[in-house]
Amino acid sequence: MRVLITGSSGQIGTNLAQALIEQGHGVIGLDNRPNPWTDAFPTCILDLAQTLPARRGALGGAELGAVDALVHLAAHAKVHALVERPLGALENHQMVTNALEFARVNNVPIVLASSREVYGNLAAGQPVPEGAADFRRAPSPYAAMKLAGESLAAAYRRCYGLPFAVIRFSNVYGRHDNDMQRLERAIWIFRQNILEGRPVTVFGESKTLDFTYVDDAVAGLASCLTRLVAGDPGVVGETFNLAYGQGHRLVDLVRLIADTLARRAEIRLEAARPGEVTWYVADLTKARRALDYRPQVAVDEGIPRAMRWAAEHPAGHPPVGSQ
Numbered sequence: 277m278r279v280l281i282t283g284s285s286g287q288i289g290t291n292l293a294q295a296l297i298e299q300g301h302g303v304i305g306l307d308n309r310p311n312p313w314t315d316a317f318p319t320c321i322l323d324l325a326q327t328l329p330a331r332r333g334a335l336g337g338a339e340l341g342a343v344d345a346l347v348h349l350a351a352h353a354k355v356h357a358l359v360e361r362p363l364g365a366l367e368n369h370q371m372v373t374n375a376l377e378f379a380r381v382n383n384v385p386i387v388l389a390s391s392r393e394v395y396g397n398l399a400a401g402q403p404v405p406e407g408a409a410d411f412r413r414a415p416s417p418y419a420a421m422k423l424a425g426e427s428l429a430a431a432y433r434r435c436y437g438l439p440f441a442v443i444r445f446s447n448v449y450g451r452h453d454n455d456m457q458r459l460e461r462a463i464w465i466f467r468q469n470i471l472e473g474r475p476v477t478v479f480g481e482s483k484t485l486d487f488t489y490v491d492d493a494v495a496g497l498a499s500c501l502t503r504l505v506a507g508d509p510g511v512v513g514e515t516f517n518l519a520y521g522q523g524h525r526l527v528d529l530v531r532l533i534a535d536t537l538a539r540r541a542e543i544r545l546e547a548a549r550p551g552e553v554t555w556y557v558a559d560l561t562k563a564r565r566a567l568d569y570r571p572q573v574a575v576d577e578g579i580p581r582a583m584r585w586a587a588e589h590p591a592g593h594p595p596v597g598s599q
């Protein structure tokens with residue numbers, strides 16, 4: 277099949293595109309910046325918050341053409357940045373709307389990227405199933421607009437019969453994510469500070485999250501996409517958690533990164549910031565059953581892999597806005 281991936285220059289998009297190409301599928305990317313990692317597939321350059329993509333006519337050098345499915349990943353993906361600039365969350369919702377419209381007009385199934393942020397802060401202890409999301413508990417503008425996007429997709433299915441599926445990702449890490457100036461992902465900030473001998477700030481001593489190695493996330497996403505396109509009734513209109521299924525305290529993650537790098541880490545604790553989720557472990561029962569999702573890589577294997585990858589692929593991309 278030929279798949280359109282929005283947000284294809286980002287972390288999950290780049291990894292998904294490479295995996296789909298390896299499986300023999302065609303990929304066309306769409307992003308508002310060129311892909312900084314690979315030229316294995318063409319990228320239509322477009323601001324999806326402003327414009328509905330058209331299938332004909334060159335977009336930044338690439339022709340979109342006919343596609344069999346759409347994976348919508350494009351977003352401002354930094355939660356705290358959208359606490360500070362909530363209009364960015366509205367742009368995320370405009371992108372979801374444009375992606376759904378593209379899928380409706382062209383009659384193609386769509387997978388939407390959502391986030392474990394939608395659950396907000398639940399009591400620590402029990403893995404969180406998909407049904408636990410409640411819009412009244414949205415912890416941040418980012419999460420609120422992810423919920424709104426999920427809701428809009430459900431409305432498109434009811435009004436127009438559009439086949440969709442939603443994936444709620446959780447702290448995906450591993451490859452194509454160490455462009456720190458742009459992404460500010462915790463693992464890479466920890467690594468940088470440890471390597472430079474600076475203290476590592478952790479927001480919340482007991483903060484515990486479910487980290488997903490990128491190959492697991494991409495395997496689950498690709499399985500969801502294939503089943504959606506085949507019209508699998510266990511997938512169409514459904515929402516899935518994808519994670520590893522284990523919680524790790526951030527302070528322990530810092531120590532694991534320091535051990536992997538054979539360095540010492542000095543940890544500075546600060547209170548969790550507004551809008552942050554402080555405890556999450558995914559219940560993967562539904563993804564296991566419907567997607568045959570079997571995550572393989574726990575953090576004690578994934579973090580050393582990620583550190584090796586970053587050592588071989590230092591990210592020297594220009595900051596956003598300068599290209």
Ligand SMILES: NC(=O)c1ccc[n+]([C@@H]2O[C@H](COP(=O)([O-])OP(=O)(O)OC[C@H]3O[C@@H](n4cnc5c(N)ncnc54)[C@H](O)[C@@H]3O)[C@@H](O)[C@H]2O)c1
Nearest residue numbers: 283285286287288308323324325350351389391445447448
């Ligand atoms: N990586 C994770 O841990 C994680 C966790 C939960 C949810 N998600 C969601 O998964 C999706 C992909 O995340 P990611 O980690 O690959 O993020 P990313 O930031 O690496 O990729 C997002 C891409 O979207 C593009 N983009 C932003 N605004 C755009 C616009 N107006 N028009 C066109 N393109 C635009 C960016 O340039 C970027 O390449 C996002 O929707 C994110 O919210 C990711």
